[in-house]
Amino acid sequence: MPHRILVIGGGAAGIGAAGGVKAADPRNEVTVYTEFEDVGYSPCGIPYVHGKEIDSFERLFLAQKEAYVQAGIDVHYETWVSSIDLHRKVIDVVGEGEVHWDRLVVATGFEYSDPGVPGGRLDGLYYVKNIRRAMEWDKVLDTVRSAVVVHATPLGLEMTTALAHRGIDTHLVDPQPWALADVVDPDIIAPVQDSWQEMGVHLHFNTTLTSFNGTQRLQSVGTTAGEIPADLAVLSTHKQPNVTLAARAGLRTGPTGGLVVNERMATSAPDVYAAGDCAELPHGVTRVGVTGLTGSHAYAQGKVAGFNAGGGTKRYQPVYVPWGTPAGKWVIGGASFGETLATALGLPFVVGRAEGISRARYYPGVRPVRVKLLAEPDQLRLIGAQMVGQEGIKERADFLATAVKFGLTLRDLAAMENVYSPAIGALNEPIVLAAQNGLDSLAGGG
Amino acid sequence: MPHRILVIGGGAAGIGAAGGVKAADPRNEVTVYTEFEDVGYSPCGIPYVHGKEIDSFERLFLAQKEAYVQAGIDVHYETWVSSIDLHRKVIDVVGEGEVHWDRLVVATGFEYSDPGVPGGRLDGLYYVKNIRRAMEWDKVLDTVRSAVVVHATPLGLEMTTALAHRGIDTHLVDPQPWALADVVDPDIIAPVQDSWQEMGVHLHFNTTLTSFNGTQRLQSVGTTAGEIPADLAVLSTHKQPNVTLAARAGLRTGPTGGLVVNERMATSAPDVYAAGDCAELPHGVTRVGVTGLTGSHAYAQGKVAGFNAGGGTKRYQPVYVPWGTPAGKWVIGGASFGETLATALGLPFVVGRAEGISRARYYPGVRPVRVKLLAEPDQLRLIGAQMVGQEGIKERADFLATAVKFGLTLRDLAAMENVYSPAIGALNEPIVLAAQNGLDSLAGGG
Structure with a gap:
């Protein structure tokens, strides 16, 4: 019926x-x-x-x-x-x-959560959501000299990179000690933050928003680290x-x-x-x-x-959250937890890390791929992963989320076969190296 | 000791x-x-x-x-x-x-297996193996106008692509009906063969080598489809x-x-x-x-x-053979079997196919990703996969080999979560689409 x-x-x-x-x-x-x-x-x-x-x-x-x-x-x-x-x-x-x-x-x-500071009704405050508004704001961006991105959420990362790429003098304000700190570990975000600085972005971490200042239009953004002159604020809050x-x-x-x-x-x-x-x-x-x-x-x-x-029967399964995004000059990604979140949740874990490469060491375009794997200490089943690199981060994140879901262990990943073809993959897959390093550090008591 | x-x-x-x-x-x-x-x-x-x-x-x-x-x-x-x-x-x-x-x-x-035809001692026959010889041959390549690659093995694919890329008039000869026919299915290699033709490569399939002709130096390569004038033959035999x-x-x-x-x-x-x-x-x-x-x-x-x-104890596990290589203007890859090999081995299987994309449909650089999954008909456990695309083929092949190894099913892959971020991955992961299509065709009796 x-x-x-x-x-x-x-x-x-x-x-x-x-x-x-x-x-x-x-x-x-x-x-x-x-x-x-x-x-x-x-x-x-x-x-x-x-x-x-x-x-x-x-x-x-x-x-x-x-x-x-x-x-x-x-x-x-x-x-x-x-x-x-x-x-x-x-x-x-x-x-x-x-x-x-x-x-x-x-x-x-x-x-978007309300930033809860005075000045929230000024012109020049942009909540990215609706495409028609985005079209209008895009014209405004042509006139913007200085912008403040409020909070280093996933959207905040994308907008920081986009505004800098567009040539706007861009500030990123976040109360936490590094970008996307709820999700991403500092060793994964560090190259991204370095690359933003190369792109001229001003980073204001450990910094709390206090006000939007101006009469009708935004003129500056008040923070605990001082006032930032700006004609645009992008509100990429939680x-x-x-x-x-x-x-x-x-x-x-x-x-x-x-x-x-x-x-x-x-x-x-x-x-x-x-x-x-x-x-x-x-x-x-x-x-x-x-x-x-x-x-x-x-x-x-x-x-x-x-x-x-509609009358059918389908099930949606618990989530293992593969994620990834370009940020600055890098791509970051992962699955399930990083160290920060696992620690906050009180989950015990062991870690395997590696600095791998995306292609044969000698092949043009080869880039580093940093992989970190978290496993529960008993059976060494994978509970999460984080990466920073360029090529193949999305596909590795999909894989690692599935690996967590199906209970694969560091031993399984250390013994994993991988494609080796100079233009598309290195002799040693970075995931395998990270798993092997994790096992080695356990064997060494480290 | x-x-x-x-x-x-x-x-x-x-x-x-x-x-x-x-x-x-x-x-x-x-x-x-x-x-x-x-x-x-x-x-x-x-x-x-x-x-x-x-x-x-x-x-x-x-x-x-x-x-x-x-x-x-x-x-x-x-x-x-x-x-x-x-x-x-x-x-x-x-x-x-x-x-x-x-x-x-x-x-x-x-x-390399001996091609077993007359003329095997002529100058101009190149077996790719040792780097010192390759350095010498590379100088010869500057003088070569026309080359024949003998057999469309993995090396044959690479050398065909390389010689064409270098501007040499290149012929590929193989007794089978398509390139890499022992391993790769025709629907996977088809775009590669098309791209070779765009690059000016002459393809001679269903064609058997009969002789190398010349006095001291190679002048032509004899085949069942006629004589090909050539000053170089690359012997990428089995x-x-x-x-x-x-x-x-x-x-x-x-x-x-x-x-x-x-x-x-x-x-x-x-x-x-x-x-x-x-x-x-x-x-x-x-x-x-x-x-x-x-x-x-x-x-x-x-x-x-x-x-x-050396006195230690380590085990090497059975292989599930993730593989991948650039070929022509594409990257092909897979894990375990394709349809051709599974059929030759007498393995029953069902298939899920999809034409996916590598990034958001609207993101510059988006490319098609064709994925084919083979599963045993009973539990629908994955037994193999083949792909043709560009980005992420190597990482997907690694994943799919591991998926075969750990007994993942089409249902598991159809329910897989994937990263969605416009610059690095599409809303729908091609592997997921292929698995869903496989299940749909079973449900539809197709």
Whole structure:
């Protein structure tokens, strides 16, 4: 029996959900509500257009609006959902009134945490999110001389690199001692920070934001380390689950603030599913909830949520979080935990490190690849990894996340075979070297 | 108690073995005998110097001769071992006489199979192996107008690409219907062959070599498809294990012609080990013996053989053979079997294919990545993979070989998390898409 399914949110999770609904049963009716003018574009590409690596915002669109019509997905653009009634199974849509659902998918995404300092209403404060606003801001960037990026989050790293690449005098402010300190270890981020300095970026770590200063327009950013003159501030603060609507309706949230879901992406309420940045998923190693993963995660979760909402049965598995991003002149990445996070979580671990290379030592374009592997001390099962390099970081991160998931050990990785072909891979794979070094240091009592 | 250990062969396996001997116990005495003027260089780099991707042969040397002296490894250059006496534990060295060993490592590598046609003694026939000869041949290449590469083996692919890149009018002759047909499937090699044609290479498949023609110098190459005028022929024929010496001494060989070794790399004779291209190793899926793997395999096997010869205990595991190489304008690679080999072996399998991309669809430099996964039909455990693309083929091949080894299924790969970051990886990892397509085609009865 087909269902009437509503999806709140038109990002990767919402669009994935709409597709999942139709995949489960093409007769299902699905309507997507989004506050924005568009769906089906890649917000992840925005920093690269600002940085001039990509020449046009148009390229970020994945599909024309017509494509969704063709697929039988009804999208209501620039539409606000003001409430969810779980009991009567309706949502209230501004201007449309009450709309009934058999099944509901909440895909309301994230919001940037409020920096909580005076001056937050000044012109010149840019929250990167919507592509139409990004197009407008891109014109502003042509006039900007000095910019402050507030907090070295993943987006902060991308925007710092993009603004510097564009030739803007760029400052990065973060209260922690190094960039992306919640996730990345200092030995992994160090080459990135060095490369930012080569690019002329001013780094302000251990520095807390205190104010945005100016009359109508931003003129400077106040920090505990002094005032930074700037005509632009990019607010890449922590992403928090956007659950206002869902929490008000009574859906249960977890310790991260994200909506609690089970392996079917079902929330605490019958017939209501959630996916993407608004949901909390268990980490595979600790089973502790995490939020704020990638667009790829959001899309995959959406597909599962939509498929189940549509009458199918699919499971989403705990996450091992492969990640990676260009930053400065490097690419960083990893899987699961680094040392910093493992230590914070109180997980015991042993470490294997190596300074490997990406191609044969003599092949043009060869670059260093630093690999660090964390394993639990008993069976030496991998619990996490971090890397800094250039080529193949993304593919290694995917592999290492899978290696953590399937319980591979340092011994397994030390005995791993690898491709050797001068132009594409070195005699010794850096992951193998790191695993061997880890075993050697254990054997040596080190 | 330290041992006196002799190593016959100075390639990757022999040098790995010498290092392994010292790693097991630095007091061990180790002598390496090589017929060549050098050890510790990368023969795998030779095609790339010929192709002008690498600017000098000097770059291919990993270490100065002095480094081996420092490491306590005694290398006898340009030295011929004429016999092995297993009973008296001596080898006969031309000009040195009998030399006693406690333990022996045979690392005599491969030889190219004889093409078995008239004219094999003409000038202008080049067997790529020794770096000194390669330096001489590189000068000859400046004068060559037209070259024939005999057989589309891995080296044949590299040399075809290199000669074409260098601007030489290049022909590739092979008796099989497509290049590398023993290993690679036609849908994987097709883009490579297309790119060779774009580069001006003349492809002669289903074509058998019949003669080398000329008086003193090569003037043409005779084939079943006609005569090809040429002043150079590169003989990249099948690599066969070089076991003349070892077989004469009575060491047991297997069906491939390679020396039979156990997991400690010990041969059929007490205190004699073998490693590298002269040894036969079991394939992890079939347990059938294979030879002719990569320099990385040879080096790793050498280390195990040497470590065990030196009094230690290490095991070498069955191989799952990740492989990869640039070819034409592409990079091809894989792990374990493709369809052609699986079919030839009589293994039942199901297939998942995908045409993925290497970066976000809109990111400059994005390239297609074709992935094909083979799984056994019952549990859907991966048994092999092949790919053609550009970025990340080597890292994916390493991963997929490990996935085969650890019994991952199409379901596991379909549910795999992946890095999504526009400049380094697409929303959907091509491996995941291939696995999902494989499952979908099964579900659809396709």
